[in-house]
Amino acid sequence: MLHILEHLSxxxxxxxxxxxxxxxxxxxxxxxxxxxxxxxxxxxxxDITLGDLPVFWTRDPAFLLNAVVVAIATFYIARRxxxxxxxxxxxxxxxxxxxxxxxxxxxxAMQMAPSVAITMGIITGVAGGIIRDLLTGDxxxxxxxxxxxxxxAAFCGCAVYVLLASFCPTDSQRNVVxxxxxxxxxxxxxxxxxxxxxxxxxxxT
Amino acid sequence: MLHILEHLSxxxxxxxxxxxxxxxxxxxxxxxxxxxxxxxxxxxxxDITLGDLPVFWTRDPAFLLNAVVVAIATFYIARRxxxxxxxxxxxxxxxxxxxxxxxxxxxxAMQMAPSVAITMGIITGVAGGIIRDLLTGDxxxxxxxxxxxxxxAAFCGCAVYVLLASFCPTDSQRNVVxxxxxxxxxxxxxxxxxxxxxxxxxxxT
Amino acid sequence: MLHILEHLSxxxxxxxxxxxxxxxxxxxxxxxxxxxxxxxxxxxxxDITLGDLPVFWTRDPAFLLNAVVVAIATFYIARRxxxxxxxxxxxxxxxxxxxxxxxxxxxxAMQMAPSVAITMGIITGVAGGIIRDLLTGDxxxxxxxxxxxxxxAAFCGCAVYVLLASFCPTDSQRNVVxxxxxxxxxxxxxxxxxxxxxxxxxxxT
Numbered sequence: 001m002l003h004i005l006e007h008l009s010x011x012x013x014x015x016x017x018x019x020x021x022x023x024x025x026x027x028x029x030x031x032x033x034x035x036x037x038x039x040x041x042x043x044x045x046x047d048i049t050l051g052d053l054p055v056f057w058t059r060d061p062a063f064l065l066n067a068v069v070v071a072i073a074t075f076y077i078a079r080r081x082x083x084x085x086x087x088x089x090x091x092x093x094x095x096x097x098x099x100x101x102x103x104x105x106x107x108x109a110m111q112m113a114p115s116v117a118i119t120m121g122i123i124t125g126v127a128g129g130i131i132r133d134l135l136t137g138d139x140x141x142x143x144x145x146x147x148x149x150x151x152x153a154a155f156c157g158c159a160v161y162v163l164l165a166s167f168c169p170t171d172s173q174r175n176v177v178x179x180x181x182x183x184x185x186x187x188x189x190x191x192x193x194x195x196x197x198x199x200x201x202x203x204x205t
Numbered sequence: 206m207l208h209i210l211e212h213l214s215x216x217x218x219x220x221x222x223x224x225x226x227x228x229x230x231x232x233x234x235x236x237x238x239x240x241x242x243x244x245x246x247x248x249x250x251x252d253i254t255l256g257d258l259p260v261f262w263t264r265d266p267a268f269l270l271n272a273v274v275v276a277i278a279t280f281y282i283a284r285r286x287x288x289x290x291x292x293x294x295x296x297x298x299x300x301x302x303x304x305x306x307x308x309x310x311x312x313x314a315m316q317m318a319p320s321v322a323i324t325m326g327i328i329t330g331v332a333g334g335i336i337r338d339l340l341t342g343d344x345x346x347x348x349x350x351x352x353x354x355x356x357x358a359a360f361c362g363c364a365v366y367v368l369l370a371s372f373c374p375t376d377s378q379r380n381v382v383x384x385x386x387x388x389x390x391x392x393x394x395x396x397x398x399x400x401x402x403x404x405x406x407x408x409x410t
Numbered sequence: 411m412l413h414i415l416e417h418l419s420x421x422x423x424x425x426x427x428x429x430x431x432x433x434x435x436x437x438x439x440x441x442x443x444x445x446x447x448x449x450x451x452x453x454x455x456x457d458i459t460l461g462d463l464p465v466f467w468t469r470d471p472a473f474l475l476n477a478v479v480v481a482i483a484t485f486y487i488a489r490r491x492x493x494x495x496x497x498x499x500x501x502x503x504x505x506x507x508x509x510x511x512x513x514x515x516x517x518x519a520m521q522m523a524p525s526v527a528i529t530m531g532i533i534t535g536v537a538g539g540i541i542r543d544l545l546t547g548d549x550x551x552x553x554x555x556x557x558x559x560x561x562x563a564a565f566c567g568c569a570v571y572v573l574l575a576s577f578c579p580t581d582s583q584r585n586v587v588x589x590x591x592x593x594x595x596x597x598x599x600x601x602x603x604x605x606x607x608x609x610x611x612x613x614x615t
Contacts, residue, residue, distance in 0.1 A: 018405070021348075021405045025349075025405075026348045026404065026405050027357075027401060027403065027405070028402045028403055029357045030347050030356070031405050033331075036324075049463070049464060049465050049468065050464045051465075053253075053256025053258075054254060055254050057321075058312075058317055058325075061320045061321055064321065064324060065320065079405070107468075113471040115475065116467075116468045116471055119446075130545070134339060134544060135348065136348065139547060142439070142440050143436045143444075150439075151439045152437075152439045155439070196437060197437035197438045198437065198438055199435050199437050200428070200431045200434075200435075200436050200438070200485060200488070200489070226610045229553065230554075230609050230610075231609065231610050232562075232606060232607035232609050232610070234552070234561045234562045234607055236610050238552055238561060241529075249459065253459070258460065258461025259460045260459050262526075263522055263526045266526055269525050269526065280610060339544060340540070340544070340553065341553065342549060
């Protein structure tokens with residue numbers, strides 16, 4: 001089941017990568033590049049930092065195929081039809097939640113300290129979107145003021161997951177589901193009710 | 206011969222890195238950094254992703270020397286004389302073609318699937334230019350609408366190379382030359398006759 | 411003592427990462443991300459390129475704790491009080507100097523050629539600040555015309571360190587201190603007396 005969810009997340013990220021190209025006059029190939037970067041960026045940074053090489057998508061071409069097919073389909077569909085924004089937000093939040101918890105899980109499996117595992121989870125969740133935004137010249141989603149909980153949601157979900165994994169290591173599946181659910185709910189709730197963290201406004205210097 | 210061509214590509218990339226600094230008030234050292242990033246970016250991302258560490262340029266200082274000397278020479282020459290734009294375009298296209306096919310070759314040698322090898326070839330060909338453009342604040346060349354075939358050319362050349370390498374693995378040199386020639390010709394022909402891929406223009410949302 | 415200085419550098423970078431968020435409406439979590447990226451970016455790129463994985467901060471959670479605590483403290487203090495700019499410049503220069511020489515030292519310890527070790531030192535010193543500036547949409551400090559000696563100072567300090575390490579390998583501590591001092595003094599002197607390198611101004615094309 002985790003495997004299916006992972007493919008769903010990759011597909012969700014690929015769609016969000018394609019839609020980020022909106023209004024920027026990027027051609028079909030550039031759009032596929034954006035989709036791949038968004039879908040694989042987080043996991044690639046995670047695998048490189050942890051030293052688990054070659055990175056995950058080189059070991060299972062199904063991921064590559066999935067992202068490319070979804071990107072091309074989105075490219076042609078989006079020229080004709082509106083994408084329901086809510087569906088996209090949910091897909092994006094699900095990808096954030098899944099990638100984050102999977103990242104933390106992998107770091108724990110490699111004997112990393114809890115704080116490192118949480119950090120690795122956040123990186124896995126947000127890095128793909130950050131690289132996508134860098135490439136298209138947008139302000140990375142993590143640094144926008146209207147972002148609501150994003151990295152914050154990933155942090156909470158990963159922290160709960162790491163706690164559960166330390167104290168009840170036997171029920172791995174329930175721990176993952178709990179972490180994913182917390183991230184997902186916090187992300188969606190913060191969008192729905194417009195919750196934000198305090199913003200950095202230093203005294204003038 | 207491959208080795209000489211590789212050094213030629215590094216030199217071509219170094220020149221294009223230096224010229225990207227034009228009009229941006231970057232000092233000599235920043236210009237050298239740009240040259241190195243353009244010349245080594247693609248291969249570095251390839252080696253890291255494949256896990257072939259330390260990366261290639263740390264194992265042969267001749268690459269470093271080549272890029273630094275070419276960068277400094279270009280820095281001083283370009284303050285006095287015009288660079289022929291056509292020569293630059295050809296050098297840049299040759300570097301794209303060589304880096305792409307070498308990247309695909311290396312991935313195949315590490316037992317990667319064909320689709321992964323093609324992706325790795327494209328990454329090796331375009332990553333250096335993307336990082337260069339990120340650092341100077343330009344829109345990455347892959348995402349510009351007037352780009353013509355760029356990543357697309359690398360894709361076609363790598364795809365043909367990977368096909369040839371699967372079906373006629375005995376004549377390695379001919380396969381490489383074919384892949385490089387296809388990338389190079391597609392790139393130059395698309396510039397000459399202004400061929401582009403369809404651009405992403407979604408319905409308004 | 412090196413260990414204490416390293417933690418000081420991490421703290422200095424974390425502060426500079428937080429202050430880079432000034433006036434950009436970034437929330438608390440984004441600010442922490444910036445602090446971590448600035449503090450760990452250089453060493454992460456160094457470890458990845460050299461293949462010394464997993465990267466250093468995953469092996470000692472004290473670094474992570476240090477950077478996060480300093481970032482949160484700076485976040486709240488900077489909302490109330492001015493930061494003395496001079497103190498920040500010195501902290502930043504110290505971090506540049508330490509990171510650069512430590513990077514060169516690590517590369518030498520892994521049997522890299524002198525020119526590669528110097529390059530690795532420069533990368534370790536400047537990469538964190540470059541990634542920070544990319545994320546906040548600023549021109550990277552290495553490419554600003556008012557930068558004075560920055561990568562240049564790291565180059566000189568690393569070059570002297572690598573020379574000393576080759577010819578007098580017995581007194582490791584003195585070599586490190588010399589390299590750090592040269593980088594630090596060049597950086598601060600170039601700010602004080604506004605020294606810059608020649609800027610790239612090609613003929614019009």
